[in-house]
Amino acid sequence: MIAGEQATTASRISDLTLACPRCRAPLVPDGDDAVRCLVEGDRFPNEDGIWRFLLPEREARFAQFMAEYAAVRRAEGRGDDDPSFYRALPFHDLTGRFVDDWRIRAVSYQALVNRVLPPLETRWRRPLRILDLGAGNCWLSYRLARRGHTVVAVDLLTDLRDGLGAYVHYDAVFTPVQAEFDRLPFADGQADLVIFNASLHYSPDYATTLPEVLRVLGPDGQVVILDSPVYRDARSGEQMLREREADFKRRFGFPSNSLPSEGFLTVARLDSLAAALGLRWRTHEPWYGWHWALRHWKARLRGRREPARFLVITGERAEPLPGGPPVARHSRATRALWRRWLRWRARLLGWDRFDRARLERVAGRDIVVLPGVFNPVLFRTGAYLAKVAESFVPLGGSVLDLGTGSGVGAIVAARRAARVVAVDINPAAVRCAQINAASNGVNDRVEVRQGDLFAPVAGERFDLVLFNPPFYRGTPRDDADRAWRSEDVAERFAAGLAAHLAPGASALVILSSDGDAPGFLRAAASAGLAIEVIAERDLVNEVLRIYRITAPQSSPLSPDGERGPG
Structure with missing residues (x-):
């Protein structure tokens, strides 16, 4: 169901029970287009077809980041007025401005569809309840909804061309929700699949963001990390961030770092998170072509930092390790x-x-x-x-x-x-x-x-x-x-x-x-x-x-x- 169709049952959207992002208490209907927390008194409206769950004090915290992000995207010429542009993504960029970017996204999406979704669809034999975190212009939510799944598109930005407002351009049904990753407005244990859509690296602290995702994830659910930069050596990631800030300062007049974020992933960081959160990661490395595959060797020959890899990373809750002392396994x-x-x-x-x-x-x-x-x-x-x-x-x-x-x-x-x-x-x-x-x-x-x-x-x-x-x-x-x-x-x-x-x-x-x-x-x-x-x-x-x-x-x-x- 789209947001406008939720008015009579506002305490649930897209088959998910809502919870207050401040205190986790259940939300109840408050008129035709809003829900309210009876514990804290916060009211969350549906405006322009988008549910607004960003708390006022958190909106103030994100204000500069959202303004700068939107300014960069406008300056780069993101988005279009033609619905056919959005419906063609990620396979075709009809504007021709970001063909290489969307080519990578298309390959990652195909890896998701071919390797991650089929086992889940076979296991449950029903529409999956999916959260698309960092949904942007909602292209992934659209694609997943067309596969018959129940999807909630979550983002901070509500822009008509490059944010959640772009939902109006699609002919499939999903629910746009403005919320932050660390305060999701959903009750515990409901989602089958939570996808970070080129977005986890914006988190200020993975050890805070991932537990919140695990809270709303069902016992047998999965987390997917799409298109976040991964490095073997953290120094390369740190150098990438410095280069990016310098480039933004030159092009846009600001470094776009008002909101601290981890910025990238490393294998060591993933291992640490797995141990801390009881997760088991699996990685799929899509084939982006020979030019992409040779980037690492070219960088080494030229004495440059390693280029980022973009992996499809899936995580699920791991079985607890058996207790007792470590035991050698080899003769x-x-x-x-x-x-x-x-x-x-x-x-x-x-x-x-x-x-x-x-x-x-x-x-x-x-x-x-x-x-x-x-x-x-x-x-x-x-x-x-x-x-x-x-x-x-x-x-x-x-x-x-x-x-x-x-x-x-x-x-x-x-x-x-x-x-x-x-x-x-x-x-x-x-x-x-x-x-x-x-x-x-x-x-x-x-x-x-x-x-x-x-x-x-x-x-x-x-x-x-x-x-x-x-x-x-x-x-x-x-x-x-x-x-x-x-x-x-x-x-x-x-x-x-x-x-x-x-x-x-x-x-x-x-x-x-x-x-x-x-x-x-x-x-x-x-x-x-x-x-x-x-x-x-x-x-x-x-x-x-x-x-x-x-x-x-x-x-x-x-x-x-x-x-x-x-």
């Missing part, structure tokens, strides 16, 4: 051969010279590893934990990075956290972490302290604790060896963790099958801590697992570690 002989290969490669590349400083790159950041400091890339655990942990860091929150080593976890956390405390008992590691915090421009948010485990943060609580513990039992030979072995760190960590977690906080701990992971988990369980596996990686010679560990909410602890009343 002892295979693991031994793989270790020999790793040692041989390390010698060949000079990685076995621990008396030299090394420059590594982790999650888009350059990290110096001083002699006597645990190398997060060579030994893999530090880099893996840092990449996964990024999406768990609350925006503006506080993070404790125990056994920080080179400081890689603290530096990655500082992208999102307002305050990070990094602790290490090794003086060389403290110096190394301080150098890396300064060189990465986060020393205003990262404080490095020397000390043993929780001793340097007595009486302090944090929103997230990161810990890459020593994997082996035993007495360390020197300060550097403390990164590898300890006699009682598992028990002391388990005993002290709850006193340093803020309400609702958790710790992320990485363990290996090549170590005393069972002993660490037993200590945590004996202390009454809840343990959940959130990520796993099989490296052949060992299996790494990352655990989320929380303290019982029913037994709050005072900052001195004593049980609170009740």
Whole structure:
């Protein structure tokens, strides 16, 4: 049903129950062309055939972004007055102005239609309930509606030529809704498919936007990311954003960055989001032709940044990983051969010279590893934990990075956290972490302290604790060896963790099958801590697992570690 046909049943549109974007309470009809929240009193009208669910204070926040975006699109000559232009998209650009852009969109759409939709259509054997997020001029909503699906087109812009107002040009039925991604006006668990239509990269924070989408997605639903730029190296994405801002400043007089956004995706960021949100991603790389395929090699030969890839990425809720310690999956002989290969490669590349400083790159950041400091890339655990942990860091929150080593976890956390405390008992590691915090421009948010485990943060609580513990039992030979072995760190960590977690906080701990992971988990369980596996990686010679560990909410602890009343 189109918006104008919803008047008598305004609490539902396109077979979806509405909910207040402010408080999630159900909405009730308020006259012929509006709905109202009985809890907050907000009224949401249907104007010009478009449901308006953008809250007033949020509209003010987006005002400059929307004005600049519309100005750019007008200057570029987007849209047309002829309905046939819209109905021909994405296969034909009848204006001839953006033929290359629409050629890419057409290939992506065909990948969606050929690879993603058929299994869902076969499974449900009914029209799918689809949200088209970042619908723009509604071309995708139109195409999906013509396939017989129930579609809601969601966008901020309502422009007649290049926004939701363009719905009037189509001869298929769908519902245009003005709303923001982070406050969708729908009740929980209803959508079968949510598609980010060249739009996810506009999100200020994927770790906020995706949970909101998962809230409205049904238990067996899927998320699809179309035509957002993907890079292997975050530096290329950052360079792309700088180039784009400079180009916009030159052409339009403003950089078009009034609304902060993540701007691009990387494989590492997707992995981190998958672990944080319990998702399983699948990627489909459409064939855009030889010219497109050779762009990467041409860029390398010319010494330029890597060009973006445009993938069709699907996400669905993953089955929880089974609990327990990590278990090696390969035979002892295979693991031994793989270790020999790793040692041989390390010698060949000079990685076995621990008396030299090394420059590594982790999650888009350059990290110096001083002699006597645990190398997060060579030994893999530090880099893996840092990449996964990024999406768990609350925006503006506080993070404790125990056994920080080179400081890689603290530096990655500082992208999102307002305050990070990094602790290490090794003086060389403290110096190394301080150098890396300064060189990465986060020393205003990262404080490095020397000390043993929780001793340097007595009486302090944090929103997230990161810990890459020593994997082996035993007495360390020197300060550097403390990164590898300890006699009682598992028990002391388990005993002290709850006193340093803020309400609702958790710790992320990485363990290996090549170590005393069972002993660490037993200590945590004996202390009454809840343990959940959130990520796993099989490296052949060992299996790494990352655990989320929380303290019982029913037994709050005072900052001195004593049980609170009740």
